[in-house]
Amino acid sequence: MALTTDARIGVSPQVGLFEAIVALSHPQRMRIAAKLAEGRNYVSQLARDLQMSRPLLHLHLARLEAAGLVRSEMEVSDDGKAMRYVVLTPFSFHLTPDAVVAAARELNNRDD
């Protein structure tokens, strides 16, 4: 019974297509997402791997997370350090003219 919940991990809520597109529209964020596809990682390590400053990475991660492409949680390592692990969510969007029409409709509804 306890497995029921765990089995649902991986099923992402699918936020708007537009937010996903905006989130991935920057080379750095595209690289971050790609790196995270290799597996989960914590912020400082990720910053080293991608050779970018932590504050900057922090900003980009926030954008990715807001779009629902990434999720993160704090963990305490063996030596007691608080570490934020980030994972890529298994998103899936179909980018077609029809999807664009739907996304644009969403945008208009937002202006109400």
Next chain:
Amino acid sequence: MALTTDARIGVSPQVGLFEAIVALSHPQRMRIAAKLAEGRNYVSQLARDLQMSRPLLHLHLARLEAAGLVRSEMEVSDDGKAMRYVVLTPFSFHLTPDAVVAAARELNNRDD
């Protein structure tokens, strides 16, 4: 036999996913693409429909066209006016972690 060529209309070359994403990452361009999904249109009319200035629309159309999401051609109307008609290409991208990895690899190759 002459149909062979015409039958190929609609098969787009599929430019990079990243360029497509960047092109659609702006609300205005998303709306432009959505409007063009209704059918082809010429620039001035499109500007009126979307209530944006022609110079601005011109800029956005250039970006959409560079990404391969849109194509355009000049035509001469019955009353002799040169009009630029724009059409949305039938693009199709699958936006997943794997696609992101591929797109990021593309980005890195570009820096060589």
Next chain:
DNA sequence: ACCACATGTCAGTATGTTCTGACACATGGC
């Protein structure tokens, strides 16, 4: 000749995003 409508371009401004450097805080090991 002038008006209405189409095309395109350019300079300059406004706005928004990206990026850096400095700061503050916490923990374990030397």
Next chain:
DNA sequence: GCCATGTGTCAGAACATACTGACATGTGGT
């Protein structure tokens, strides 16, 4: 106590993009 490592935030500079307004060009119709 101090250093290394982790976390986060903020102000301001640097950069990129979006946007406006004015201009130049062409056509047919009145």
